[in-house]
Amino acid sequence: MDILQYTAVELAECIRHRKIGTVEALEAVWQRIDAEEAKWNCYITVEREKALKRAATLQRRIEAGEQIGPFAGVPFAVKDNLCTKGIRTTCGSRMLEQFVPTYSAAAVERLEAAGAVIIGKTNMDEFAMGSTTETSYFGVTHNPCDPACVPGGSSGGSAAAVAAGECFAALGTDTGGSVRQPASHCGVVGLKPTYGTVSRYGLVSYASSMDQIGPLGRDVRDCAAILDVIAGRDDRDATSVDRGEQTGFKAALRQDVEGMRIGVPADYFTEGLQPGVRKAVQDAAEVFRANGAVVEYFDLGLTQYVVPAYYTIAAAEASSNLERFDGIKYGYRAQDIGTLHALYQKTRSEGFGAEVKRRILLGTFVLSTGYYDAYYLKAQRVRTRIRRAFDEAFANYDVLLGPVAPTTAPRLGESLSDPLQMYLQDIYTISANLTGMPAISVPCGTDEKGLPVGLQLMGDRLAEGTLLRAAYTYEQAVKTERERNVSDKERG
Amino acid sequence: MANVYETVIGLEVHVELATQTKIFCGCSTAFGGAPNTHTCPVCTGMPGTLPVLNRQVVEHAIAVGLATNCSIAAHCRFDRKNYFYPDNPQNYQISQLYQPICRDGYVEIDVQTPEGDRRDAAETDNRKRVRIHEIHMEEDAGKLIHDGESGRSLVDYNRAGVPLIEIVSEPDMRSAEEVIAYLEKLRTTIQYLGASDCKLQEGSMRADVNLSVREVGVQTLGTRTEMKNLNSFHAIRNAIAGERERQIRLLEAGEQVVQETRRWDDAKGVSYSMRSKEDAQDYRYFPEPDLAPLHIDDTWIAQIRARQPELREARMERYQRTYALPMYDIRLLTDSKQLSDLFEETVACGAQPKKVSNWLMGEALRLLRERDMDPEEICFTPEHLAALIGLVEQKEITNTVAKEVFAVMFTQGVDPRRYVEENGLKTLQDADALRRVAAQVLADNPQSVADYRNGKEKAISFLVGQTMKAMKGQADPLKVREILQSML
Numbered sequence: 001m002d003i004l005q006y007t008a009v010e011l012a013e014c015i016r017h018r019k020i021g022t023v024e025a026l027e028a029v030w031q032r033i034d035a036e037e038a039k040w041n042c043y044i045t046v047e048r049e050k051a052l053k054r055a056a057t058l059q060r061r062i063e064a065g066e067q068i069g070p071f072a073g074v075p076f077a078v079k080d081n082l083c084t085k086g087i088r089t090t091c092g093s094r095m096l097e098q099f100v101p102t103y104s105a106a107a108v109e110r111l112e113a114a115g116a117v118i119i120g121k122t123n124m125d126e127f128a129m130g131s132t133t134e135t136s137y138f139g140v141t142h143n144p145c146d147p148a149c150v151p152g153g154s155s156g157g158s159a160a161a162v163a164a165g166e167c168f169a170a171l172g173t174d175t176g177g178s179v180r181q182p183a184s185h186c187g188v189v190g191l192k193p194t195y196g197t198v199s200r201y202g203l204v205s206y207a208s209s210m211d212q213i214g215p216l217g218r219d220v221r222d223c224a225a226i227l228d229v230i231a232g233r234d235d236r237d238a239t240s241v242d243r244g245e246q247t248g249f250k251a252a253l254r255q256d257v258e259g260m261r262i263g264v265p266a267d268y269f270t271e272g273l274q275p276g277v278r279k280a281v282q283d284a285a286e287v288f289r290a291n292g293a294v295v296e297y298f299d300l301g302l303t304q305y306v307v308p309a310y311y312t313i314a315a316a317e318a319s320s321n322l323e324r325f326d327g328i329k330y331g332y333r334a335q336d337i338g339t340l341h342a343l344y345q346k347t348r349s350e351g352f353g354a355e356v357k358r359r360i361l362l363g364t365f366v367l368s369t370g371y372y373d374a375y376y377l378k379a380q381r382v383r384t385r386i387r388r389a390f391d392e393a394f395a396n397y398d399v400l401l402g403p404v405a406p407t408t409a410p411r412l413g414e415s416l417s418d419p420l421q422m423y424l425q426d427i428y429t430i431s432a433n434l435t436g437m438p439a440i441s442v443p444c445g446t447d448e449k450g451l452p453v454g455l456q457l458m459g460d461r462l463a464e465g466t467l468l469r470a471a472y473t474y475e476q477a478v479k480t481e482r483e484r485n486v487s488d489k490e491r492g
Numbered sequence: 493m494a495n496v497y498e499t500v501i502g503l504e505v506h507v508e509l510a511t512q513t514k515i516f517c518g519c520s521t522a523f524g525g526a527p528n529t530h531t532c533p534v535c536t537g538m539p540g541t542l543p544v545l546n547r548q549v550v551e552h553a554i555a556v557g558l559a560t561n562c563s564i565a566a567h568c569r570f571d572r573k574n575y576f577y578p579d580n581p582q583n584y585q586i587s588q589l590y591q592p593i594c595r596d597g598y599v600e601i602d603v604q605t606p607e608g609d610r611r612d613a614a615e616t617d618n619r620k621r622v623r624i625h626e627i628h629m630e631e632d633a634g635k636l637i638h639d640g641e642s643g644r645s646l647v648d649y650n651r652a653g654v655p656l657i658e659i660v661s662e663p664d665m666r667s668a669e670e671v672i673a674y675l676e677k678l679r680t681t682i683q684y685l686g687a688s689d690c691k692l693q694e695g696s697m698r699a700d701v702n703l704s705v706r707e708v709g710v711q712t713l714g715t716r717t718e719m720k721n722l723n724s725f726h727a728i729r730n731a732i733a734g735e736r737e738r739q740i741r742l743l744e745a746g747e748q749v750v751q752e753t754r755r756w757d758d759a760k761g762v763s764y765s766m767r768s769k770e771d772a773q774d775y776r777y778f779p780e781p782d783l784a785p786l787h788i789d790d791t792w793i794a795q796i797r798a799r800q801p802e803l804r805e806a807r808m809e810r811y812q813r814t815y816a817l818p819m820y821d822i823r824l825l826t827d828s829k830q831l832s833d834l835f836e837e838t839v840a841c842g843a844q845p846k847k848v849s850n851w852l853m854g855e856a857l858r859l860l861r862e863r864d865m866d867p868e869e870i871c872f873t874p875e876h877l878a879a880l881i882g883l884v885e886q887k888e889i890t891n892t893v894a895k896e897v898f899a900v901m902f903t904q905g906v907d908p909r910r911y912v913e914e915n916g917l918k919t920l921q922d923a924d925a926l927r928r929v930a931a932q933v934l935a936d937n938p939q940s941v942a943d944y945r946n947g948k949e950k951a952i953s954f955l956v957g958q959t960m961k962a963m964k965g966q967a968d969p970l971k972v973r974e975i976l977q978s979m980l
Contacts, residue, residue, distance in 0.1 A: 083540045096539065103533055105540060204539040208781035238544050238783050317781055320572050323583035324537045328647070344576055367574075367776035376778060 022073030072115030105202025122157030152182030177429025184454020195436035196241035199234030263397030276447025319363025516543030537581030562597030841878035
């Protein structure tokens with residue numbers, strides 16, 4: 001069968017048993033990239049030589065009988081805001097067009113230690129600010145499900161690459177839904193772990209208190225297996241959590257939701273939700289019910305405050321995090337400048353795109369003297385209230401269920417003209433970032449136009465085990481054609 | 493009719509903490525490396541890097557807080573201070589604004605004759621309390637080097653991320669003397685704690701002076717200015733006098749003092765306006781999201797308290813009790829922890845305390861001053877100083893020789909016994925040889941001999957001196973006098 005039909009875990013299995021060679025797997029991906037990349041523009045940088053060298057080395061080690069790691073020889077894509085030693089890391093920005101880090105992100109190190117072959121850096125909204133991958137300095141990425149549509153964002157390149165078969169799995173980052181929403185729009189699985197589960201070291205910060213790295217894959221098992229690899233306490237990130245025994249997410253996958261209490265926030269099914277999305281998500285809830293879960297609709301509350309609180313805090317943190325890009329030390333520097341002030345002004349005016357500038361201005365404003373209390377502090381208080389509302393919900397439910405986004409993938413060019421409308425699209429995903437809880441997007445059918453719809457499941461903080469079990473059970477219950485074929489053949 | 497003004501002063505003192513590594517990364521804090529050699533992706537603000545707090549910094553800050561009677565916050569956190577400048581790699585400094593680690597402390601200073609009004613600060617006899625508003629932790633910035641020839645500016649990030657504490661006093665000081673007494677107090681306390689070497693000249697202790705004036709009797713504070721670039725006690729004293737005068741001149745002329753930051757030029761003896769309150773930047777402080785809030789429990793504080801070394805005041809009392817030294821000696825010795833440690837170690841080697849004190853306060857301090865050295869640069873060991881004192885006591889060498897030997901010990905750290913031996917410096921005990929030299933001196937100085945015989949007792953001193961000179965100091969002057977007397 002076509003190598004590209006395998007999930008990452010399946011491919012790793014084949015490579016381990018020497019049914020497929022690492023170079024062979026890599027070449028299958030190259031062929032797909034050669035044939036289709038021009039159509040999708042998933043990647044900012046493709047690293048053929050390095051990847052080939054590494055794949056060949058891994059193959060020799062596998063043949064020598066070495067135990068390498070769970071993803072030995074599996075081609076992975078990495079979002080371009082995760083630093084990769086010796087490979088340029090642009091964050092989708094002109095500001096870092098030529099920036100080559102001397103260090104790798106902790107998550108990248110861990111992935112490589114598990115044997116992964118990093119084949120390239122994926123396109124993204126500039127500095128992860130956007131929901132469409134259209135704010136990238138390196139052009140838009142097209143949705144492999146419909147080239148006239150955006151792939152979502154900000155990890156749109158990673159989601160599209162997985163969907164298009166231009167890699168087996170990818171890393172993305174999720175500050176307000178940036179893993180889950182593109183996964184939803186491209187029909188793949190995307191997981192945002194509990195804040196602190198994956199070290200942020202080497203992730204170029206957007207909003208430090210909400211940024212979290214997560215996997216995008218073909219199925220829940222891939223995401224769980226990748227999380228097993230990238231999760232772990234890291235001394236280089238003071239916000240990283242030591243979860244001790246709480247790993248082994250892949251091993252926790254069981255098809256069993258018997259008696260599981262699933263809460264569905266009724267607030268999520270009000271106006272603005274596309275009918276096709278509503279139907280797909282409500283059908284998914286019924287699947288849980290049919291499999292023995294207790295499904296209840298309830299009032300979560302505070303939903304209308306989520307977007308303003310998020311954009312206030314995220315912009316505040318971003319305005320400070322992006323101060324380091326000044327043309328002095330690295331990155332873009334404007335030419336023909338006379339004074340230090342002009343150097344800053346011109347460099348940042350030319351180096352950043354419109355959406356980044358909008359958020360820097362917004363963040364600068366909300367932190368300014370006289371506005372700090374009214375905006376930033378108030379948003380933090382709202383954040384505490386939202387967290388409390390979710391804590392109460394998780395006192396009653398094991399998992400919360402809802403849509404990932406109010407609509408399926410918008411058409412190219414539709415979103416950026418009205419930023420406020422674009423921000424409102426994040427309404428369902430943002431809470432997981434404000435509260436730190438884990439959430440996953442799993443495909444749950446298509447809308448009227450045949451575009452993929454994502455089901456969002458949210459778990460309590462540190463409860464990925466339960467969350468993944470719910471997602472896995474659902475996925476198994478509604479297994480898509482492709483997956484059935486692959487696993488049937490594999491077992492057969 | 494001239495009004496009488498009093499000066500109101502509060503200080504912001506930055507102290508560089510004596511840690512091996514920087515506050516948020518593992519880079520060395522050592523002074524003087526080649527530019528950008530003590531740097532890493534974290535302290536140069538590379539994308540994706542994160543700060544991790546150095547525990548030692550917190551412990552030093554707590555130790556200083558305890559020694560200055562502060563309450564230690566059970567919860568504190570860091571904040572970002574945002575401003576663009578190339579010496580600041582992230583363009584924000586990680587500091588503490590909203591929840592500093594220490595608050596509401598005080599130190600007591602000895603004050604001279606009271607001057608002006610002191611109702612603000614509690615005071616007993618000639619002791620005065622200077623209240624400490626807060627102590628917070630923060631990171632230092634890098635250094636800009638302006639190359640005049642090429643017109644370029646270069647940045648050295650070796651200092652970026654070096655840990656600092658800022659000690660903010662209340663406006664409790666009324667004179668330069670009080671300011672210096674306060675700074676001396678902080679300096680010795682922090683040095684005794686081992687939290688910093690506190691060298692003003694090298695910048696490991698820096699003071700910004702907030703100063704206002706008001707007519708005596710007025711309760712409200714006047715408009716203050718902040719003065720920077722004060723890197724010696726001398727500069728601080730001059731700057732205070734200069735700024736006081738400037739403000740009084742303004743007020744007397746019916747003008748107003750503008751709240752601003754001023755830079756003191758000590759060479760010219762004038763200050764310049766750096767920026768006014770209107771130009772002041774909006775630092776947009778907000779809680780540092782990359783660092784978790786810091787919880788300091790009582791156990792941790794108790795551990796640090798238990799480890800707290802003896803501070804200067806306690807040591808002074810102990811010296812009075814144990815060594816019966818004059819207060820003058822005790823003050824001088826304990827002014828430097830190094831010197832007083834050396835004193836105690838030498839006494840522990842068996843030397844008599846007052847003799848040790850005399851050597852340290854006399855010859856040692858004289859040589860230090862002469863060479864512009866600090867006590868920590870002393871290279872002789874307590875054993876050697878004790879041995880030297882022993883040699884004098886046992887009359888093996890004379891005082892003159894001992895000073896000569898001490899000077900060599902001071903620079904080269906030699907063993908005095910061996911040095912005396914190898915250079916033949918022992919006091920000559922051979923009476924016959926002494927008599928021969930004395931006879932020669934008497935023969936060479938008939939006038940003095942005659943004077944003595946005519947009743948001029950003093951003439952013998954000259955003859956003793958001449959004999960000692962001929963003996964190259966290697967004789968006991970009492971014995972020489974005795975022999976001369978017997979021969980005359």
